[in-house]
Amino acid sequence: MILELDCGNSFIKWRVIHAADAVIEGGGIVDSDQALLAEVAALASVRLTGCRIVSVRSEEETDALCSLIARAFTVQARVAQPAREMAGVRNGYDDYQRLGMDRWLAALGAFHLAKGACLVIDLGTAAKADFVAADGEHLGGYICPGMPLMRSQLRTHTRRIRYDDASAERALTSLSPGRSTVEAVERGCVLMLQGFARTQLDQARALWGDTFTVFLTGGDAPLVREAVPLARVVPDLVFVGLAMACPLD
Ligand SMILES: Nc1ncnc2c1ncn2[C@@H]1O[C@H](COP(=O)(O)OP(=O)(O)OP(=O)(O)O)[C@@H](O)[C@H]1O
């Protein structure tokens, strides 16, 4: 079985798949390396034969995680590396090594699934959009603060915005104008996220008319789902690209 890891800025998404047929044996989201080891170890009957990782963390942090995995499961992790071109997609950055690996792999996965022009909207700690043309040219993209960053900036830089996570969740049962601080902030930030997604869609239409596929991924994808009804929601899009960039046998 193969352990797959997507190390974002706030969370690590993991899953274990069968090497032969990619059937998913288990998975989860954790907020630390130690929690990851505990959850993977707790998965009964797991004998890992390989591990592949995509990370947007520092090289030191990623190396440390690889060492932990090597010690705990005796497998050598393969870490996805930047490329100028892969699987028919050409990296659009002036310096291809600077493009976030999560964005690059999501773009590879999306182009593979769409087999044509596509827009990827990935809503995590940061909100990202990437454009890949029908000929595989990655045109570039956008990075904005995601929901967690918008929220924490408001909390950090104002004196009177204070609320707990439970009331934040309750506030999102509707998007009508807020009648309390928590409603005003939470709904306002969701509308920002939806506005981001709609603007990307407008750009894609201007470029490609109606012939493109929109993919929605990342932990906060559900918050904009209704704003982008055409989108294919693919929570594991980065893993699709990871398998392409790091084949194991
Ligand atoms: N089960 C979950 N665990 C943690 N976060 C979740 C979960 N479900 C939804 N979320 C939301 O997903 C968001 C984080 O998304 P994601 O995990 O894609 O971020 P990330 O990969 O750490 O960030 P980035 O991709 O920008 O580096 C948070 O705002 C959180 O509220």
Ligand SMILES: CC(C)(CO)[C@@H](O)C(=O)NCCC(=O)O
């Ligand atoms: C934008 C983030 C932080 C999102 O996870 C990541 O893709 C990253 O660190 N990218 C490097 C900067 C860039 O993509 O231009």
Ligand SMILES: [K+]
């Ligand atoms: K991510």
